[in-house]
Each structure stands twice: as structure tokens, then as C-alpha cells.
Amino acid sequence: MNRPIKKVAIFCFALFAVLFLDGNWIQVVKAGSYSAHGDNYRNTIYNYTVDRGAIIVGSKDVAASKATTSSQMKYQRVYSNGAEYAPITGYFSSNFGTANLEQFENTLLNGKDTRLATQNFLRKAEGKDTAGGSVVTTINPAAQDAAYNGLLGTLSNEGQGAVAAIDPKTGAILALASAPSYDPNQLASPSATVQNNYATQLENNPLQPKLDQALNQTYPPGSTFKIITSATALTDGIDGQTITPGSAIDGAPLDVLPLPQSTSEIHNSDGETCVSNVLQDAFAQSCNTVYGYVGMKLGAQNVQNMAQAFGFNRTGPTVPMPSATSVFPTNLNQAQLAQSSIGQFDVTMTPLEGAMMASAVANGGSIEAPYLIAKQLDTKGNVIASASPTQLYAPISSSVAGELSTMMQDVVTNGTATKLQNIGVSVAAKTGTAERGAGQNPVAWMVAYAPADDPKIAVAVMVADNDVKPSDAFGNSLAGPIAAAVIKAELGLS
Amino acid sequence: MSMAASRPAGGTTAPPPDEPVIPKRRNAELVLLAVAYVFGMFAYANLGEVRSGALPGNFWTVGFAFGLLLLIAHLAVRWLAPYADPLLLPLAVGINGFGLVLISRLDPYNIANKFAPHAGNAGQQAIFSAIGIVALIAILAVIRDHKVLQRYAYISALVGLILIALPAVLPGSLAPNINGARSWIKFAGLSLQPAEFGKLFIVSFFAAYLHATRDTLALASRKVLGVWIPRGRDMGPLVVCWAFAMLVLIRETDLGVSLMFFGVFVVMLYLATERASWLIFGILMFVIGAALVAMLVSHVQVRFDSWLDPFGDVTGNSRQTAQSLYAFANGGLFGTGLDQGYPYLVGFANNADFILDSVGEEFGLIGLTGLLIAYALFTARGLKTALLVRDPYGKLFASGLAVVFALQVFITAGGVMRVIPLTGLPMPFLAYGGSALLANWVLVALLLRLSDAARRPLPPALPLTAPPSLLDPRTPGDNGRGYGQNKAVKA
Secondary structure (H helix, E strand, O other): OHHHHHHHHHHHHHHHHHHHHHHHHHHHHOHHHHHOOOOOHHHHHHHHHOEOOOEEEOOEEEEEEEEOOOOOOOEEEEEOOHHHHHHHHOOEEOOOEEOHHHHHOHHHHOOOOHHHHHHHHHHHHOOOOOEOOEEEEOOOHHHHHHHHHHHHHHOOOOEEEEEEEEOOOOOEEEEEEEEOOOOHHHHOOOOHHHHHHHHHHHHHOOOOOOOOHHHHOOEOOHHHHHHHHHHHHHHHOEOOEOOOOOOEOOOOOOOEEEOOOOOOEEEOHHHOOOOOOEHHHHHHOOOHHHHHHHHHHHOHHHHHHHHHHOOOOOOOOEOOOEOOOOEOOOOOOHHHHHHHHOOOOOOEEOHHHHHHHHHHHHOOOOEEOOEOEEEEEOOOOOEEEEOOOOEEEOOOOHHHHHHHHHHHHHHHHHOOOHHHOOOOOOOEEEEEEEOOOOOOOOEEEEEEEEOOOOOOEEEEEEEEEOOOOHHHOOHHHHHHHHHHHHHHHHHOOO | OOOOOOOOOOOOOOOOOOOOOOOOOHHHHHHHHHHHHHHHHHHHHHHHHHHHOOOOOOHHHHHHHHHHHHHHHHHHHHHHOOOOOOOHHHHHHHHHHHHHHHHHHHHHHHHHOOOOOOOOOHHHHHHHHHHHHHHHHHHHHHOOOHHHHHHHHHHHHHHHHHHHHHHHHOOOOOOOOEOOEOOOEEEOOEEEOHHHHHHHHHHHHHHHHHHHHHHHHHHOEEEEOOEEEEOHHHHHHHHHHHHHHHHHHHHHOOHHHHHHHHHHHHHHHHHHHOOHHHHHHHHHHHHHHHHHHHHHOHHHHHHHHHHHOOOOOOOOOOHHHHHHHHHHHHHOOOOOOOOOOOHHHHOOOOOOOOHHHHHHHHHHHHHHHHHHHHHHHHHHHHHHHHHHOOOHHHHHHHHHHHHHHHHHHHHHHHHHOOOOOOOOOOOOOOOOOHHHHHHHHHHHHHHHHHHHHHHOOOOOOOOOOOOHHHOOOOOOOOOOOOOOHHHHHHO
8 A cells, every 4th residue: 555655745745845836836936916906905015114215405304204102103204394395295194095105216215115125134133123214305495495385475275386396407307386285294193083084174165274285286378378389489599581589570569469260369467568579678578569579470380389498298297206297288270379379378387487597597508407306315324325416407509598588588687577676686587477367367477587697596386366456467476586586595595 | 344364463474674764863963952942942032032133022031932842842852752763853843943933023014904813923832832742742752653553544534524625514603714814713713724734633543544555546557658547436435525626625625625635635645656647647637627617606706816927916815926026036046134125015814824924035035945955855755755664544643644744735735826826825834823733743643653663773683583573563453564564466
């Protein structure tokens, strides 16, 4: 009987071999995928037993983990100035997941980043909790305060607004504010009831406090788009003739621009008549009739190409959060082109794109990729990665950038951006007041950079507020003071 | 017993060749036992250190009690089964000790969630471990020759079948449906898994029965297309066992018991007859039967569904399969460390059917592999015993015990690791459950007894003139113990 016993022994060995192979399969090969399942409660537990890394602004933690006395949820996420920094930090919620840096830097913050593996292995050996790495942002707290407080001070209860400011030379994001905002502490509350109630409240608010308007919402740019229309004219010329800021645009009407194949006309703000058809003057006065005419002369394809060179119709940059795509419509007829050339019709952009537009002029024609993370730190605070600026787009030549710079400085000294005068630094800017649908106030814009001779900040401020007198709802009056405050804060001016 | 005196032992047969000198290996067993003991106590100390930074309160009491008990067990084996295999006892002690630590580790969760009484399960399991070791000593003392059991073949069959079928026929108050399967009996405050004892009786019966009928089953068959087809009337036992297995599956909805019971029968049938056709028929019948049952019985169907798609209904039907896989995945290669994982998330039966989750999660693939090696070694020593033991009944009995052990490990581990659908068996020695633990200690005792007989040297041959009854002084009158018997049967 020994022969079959030996065969049965082989069979039993095979049974154990199958178990061993299956162990390899589920514990090594498939382990990562199983562990990543959203319904795997271990992830939730893990998130609250790990000493999650901080999100740092300046030298201060705006998001940090505090040890609790509970054994299950060992750490509690705490946000300081939560609402102000919510567009940057996002939230870390047991019921509602994560957003913004909490989401996009999660593997570093929660310690699962492979670069932290050695440190966490040693921590485990010492009996310490797993720790995460930290993120140092590019935000300048002074500029951020100015942006957020400026929005709060300007907006009514029915207003929305956003500020995006970047360093034009590097692309580092200096301020990123959105209002109304929300308190991430409520969404990270240890109480599920608090979380749920707050989330419902946010959902029901028509002003969408959770929406980061600086990155993720697009608005009609209005006259700020004239920067791109001007760039097209200065680059491509009109009817084969070179255009400079001093060129008079022959044939451009100063009061009313009738639109071909259409009954509608383009007027100037408040029905005014422009004083000059010289490009620089029309830019400074934000003359719609001249710019609508210029757009039609340039042709839809040229304006569209320039808009795309500035980043329109291209996936919005990731900072690392993805941003919305700014849009310039295609297949335009002449009437639509005229409207689009002054930033109306179906043109929309994010505040971030507004800041990128200004930074192209400020930085000699080059747009650096905007980024929010300056440094990544390991669990001990050593730097493991630093940002290295890269060029994102190069829409215009440096000579065109120089000409546009002159024109934008003229907007402040002789034109519509009066709120940026006499703030202690020479500023280049463009205002925008974009019409929206009936019954809605226009979207007020200010796109600016400063100092004009050595730019350190490019900023876009957007305010959409329906509870303001329509006569006050202008880019200069609503957005201008906020832009001035952000520039002064960044440059340390009082 | 038909194997009877087909050839009177002795007679004109040449004296057997000298058998190799077999060392008793008792000192090796003592050293290994000490290793297993230290391993268990170290794990227990570790648990206390992790929990509270100090040794568990009863560390020295438990250490002294088990140390003394193991020493007594060792001395008993030295005295009662001096030639027994030296690995069986230390392996069982090691796995049992490891299991106690795991149950103790899971106790706080189970107490908090009312899965365990206020005092926890570990103390109860420790008491049953002690009872198991005492039972081992008692069995070694009472059963001095395994062949005695051969006489009780049909009583074994009756008792075994009753034990396995008991939960199926008892009213729900005594045999509640726990976690979808009815394999437990609740009686006088105790929870029993009668199938655990049943498997021992059934294996004992199969060994005796097949030993008696193997010639008929092996020889009276026709060859069709290269496969030996048994005669219709010889299919009887197979059909009866199959029907019984299906009945268990349907009534108790317990694929584990059914598969273990039928599997060991088919394997032993093959061992007895050396006809692979039995295996083929057996496997086919079981697969077809189980598939039919799975289609017809909703609970079995649910288990099949959650086997095929464990993540389809993570909060519902496939919850335990999914949670089990999550535990293994979280453990990875090295594991989280004792008390550092969340194996209790599998919920009910985390220290019984799913105790392997704790091994996989907290000790990783490395710990799991170590445990599987321990189980495999135990099986291997059982089969080695079957190879060495001299009588066919002993061979069938030893290999049956080893195979039923290996099958139980495979079915249980395979269920929680998703090799096969989830079943309701406890991991031998590791899982919480007093009756199962006791039954497995009896299994160790039987294997020790068998291996003692296997490795015990034969007495010197007597002069050929001596009367046959004197040939084997240990079992006077049992002339079934002829030398070279195997060849005689196979001829």
C-alpha cells in the first residue's frame, strides 16, 4: 500500500503548495489593489491612526494632525484659518473623502509615499505611529490674507469672488482665494453628524462655497481679453501692416460698431464715445468699438490661435489640483468674433488664466507653469523634493511683451485702472467688466502685475456680485482695490 | 476480517531481514517541545508588552501550568509510546499555543462586540487545551495497540455518522444556524462541533471497512478505455457516502464538513484499492452534486457567488470573504505585527473559522508560510507513519487521519483565502472551539500510538519450531500480523 500512500503524500503537498501560492497571490501580487478598495475600512482606520503630515504656509501649519485620546481615531485634523486656506488645503473628511492638497498630496501626507518607507519602518520598530511627510506651499500668507480679506470686505451676501496671484518669473502661486469659502474643520469633525449637517448646508448654498472659483470655475473675461486681442494685432498686424501701440486703427468707429449679418451693435461702456482710435489709447480707455473692429480685421483664426497660445482651449494646468479649461469659441462668424475679441460671447476663463495672461506680459512673453508646492518634506522635516520652475507656454515674443507692458502701464496711469494709481509701486493692469445674462451684474475683473519694471507678482481678481448697484459693478471699482491690496501685501508696501 | 490468515505467519517463510535500528528520539522531542513552548510563551509576552507595556497578568501562572503539563505529557509519551514520532507532539503544541495567543489577541474586540463572554474566549480555550493534553495521555494509556479499534468498525461508523448528522436533525434550538451553517450544537452552555469527533470515528471505520473489502473493490472491476470501472454493486459504499455527504451539505449547508468527509473517503478508497478510477468517480460525483446543491440551496449559492465575486456585495453577502482578503492584503509580506492589524473586522467567528486572517494580517506571508509548513510537517509525519506501520489497517488509519487533517487545513484556509468557496470549518489546533481542539488532540494521540507501533523494532525472530501463537508475543492470538502481508494481498 506504500505506493499509493506516496502519491497521496504528493497530493497533500500539492494542497499546501496551492495555499502557499494563493498566499503569495493575495498578500503580495494583489495586496496593493485590495488595499486600495474604497470600501476597505482599513483605509479609514489607517487615515486616523497615522500622524498625517502638515500643509505649511510660510512657517505656519495651516493643516496639521493633533493627537487625540481616542485609540481608534488617534489623530484629528485641524485647520487654522480654515476658510481662507480651503482652496489650498481642501479637507480631510471621514465621510466625504479628501480635496485639493489633502487629496493630491495624500500619499505623501499619509506616509505611504515610498520615499518615507525607511523612516516609517524605523518608526514602527521604535513603536511609534506611522507618520506622513509635509508639504510646503508657495503661498505668501500676507498676500493670501490681503486677497481673502479683500474679497470678504467687498462681497455682499450674494457675491462670489476669487483671487489668483502668481510669481511671473517662476509660476509659484502666491495667493489663491475664493469666497464665500467653507470651514474644513467642520468636514473633518470627529462627529459624523457635524460633518453631514455641514455638508448639507454647503450643498444647499447657491453660491457653492466648496467650489474653488480661482481654479475651477470660468467666467467671461470681458475687456481683460483685450490683452490677447492686442497681442494678436501686435504679432500678426492688420491687412499686412505692422501694428504698434501707437498705430491708429483706420476705419474703427468710436461710438457704435454695427455687426455684420446681425441687428446688434457693440457700444462702449455707458454709451460713451472713445477719444481716439490709437490702439494704446483704445486699450487704456477699454474702447469696445475699436477692439471689436480690430478683432474682425485680425480674423477669427488669428485671435483663436493667440488665445490658444495663452492657454485657452487647453486643459487647465495642474498645480497639482487640476484647473478648469478656459475657452475661446471656434467657428466664429464676424459678429461673434467682434464680441469674442472684447471677451464676451462664449469666451470664458478662470482667474488663474487671468493671472497667467498678465504673467506672460510681465515675463517677456513666457508663461511659467503655475505650481502650489514649493517643497516636500519627509517625516523629520528634511526636504525630499523642491519645485523647479518650467515654462508652460510662450505665446508672444519679448518685443510684443514689451509693447503690451507699455500699454498695460498706460491703463493705470491714463486709463481705467485708477485704483492702482499711487500705491507705492508702478503697476501694469487691465480692467474687465463682462456682461452676463439679464438680471445679473457684470463680472468685475482686474488683471495686473507689479512692479512694472521688475515684475514680482501677477494677479487676477474676479468679483461677481449681484447685490451691488450696477453703476458700481466695474472691474476697477470692485476688483481694483483687492488687486491693489494683494500687490502691496506681496511687495511689503503699507 | 478477510485479511485474516491467508498465510499463516511464520511457517516456512524465511525470517524477515533485519530492520534498521530506529532511535526513539525522545530527547529530540523534548527539545522541540521546549522550542514550541518558548515560542508560545514569547508570543504571549509580546502581546502583553504591545498591549500594556508589561507581561500579561497571568503570564507566570499560565507559563508554569503549561510547562508542567507539557513535561508530564512528554514523560507520558516516553513511558507509553517510546517510539512515537518526535515531531507530532511539538507541532501540535506549537500551533495550539500560537492559536491561544491569537484568541487572546482578538478577545478585547470580541468581548466588546458580545461575540465572546465577559471573560473572553482565551481562558476557555486554554482549559480545553489542557483537557486535550490530558485526553492524549489517557488515550495513550488506554489504547495500547491501535488494532483494537479495528474491532469497533461498525460502532465507529454509527457513532461517526450520528455525530456528523446530528446538527442536521436536531431542532433549531439545539443546533442553531450560526453564520449560515448548522454545524454547531449548543448544549448546556457549551458549543460543540460534533463533526470534529465524527471525522475520527469515520476515518477509523473507513480504515477497517476498506481493509476488509479492498480485494473485492480492487480486483472485481472491468477495464474500459484504459480505466478500471468498478462493478455496480461495489459502487454501493461510494454511493452511500456520497448521498450522506450531499445530505450534510443540504441540511447543514456546510460544504466544509461535506467535502472533508467525502474527500477522505475517496482518498482512502484509492489507498485501499490503488485504482485511480475511484478517485475520478468520486471527484466527479462530488463536483456534480455540489454544483447541483449550489444551484438549488440558496445559502450554498450565496457562498459560491461570494467566492466568484468577493467584492460584489462588500457590506452584504460577500462581506466576510472580502474582509478576509483585505486582512491578508493588509498583512503583505511581513505583516503588521501582533496586535497591530485589524483582523477582527471580519466580524463574527474571527477567532474560529477566520483565525487565519489574524496570521495573514499580523504575521504576513512569512508567518502564514511558517504556519502552513507546520501543518504540512504534521501531515507529512502522519503519512510517514502510514508508510512505516506494518499492518494494512494501521496504514489506512494513519493515512486517513493525516489526509483528513490536511483536507481540513486546505478547506478552511482555502475558504478564507478564496481558493475554494467559504466553508464552516475551524483551523485545526488554531481556532477557538473546545470540541474541535479536543478532537484534534485525540487525533494526535492516535497518530502517536500508530507511529509508536510503526517505529517499534520487531522482537527477535523465534525459532521456526515455535508454535505460531508465540511468534508475536505482544499480540498473542492475532495472527493477522503476518510479515510480507502486502505482497500477499497485491498478488
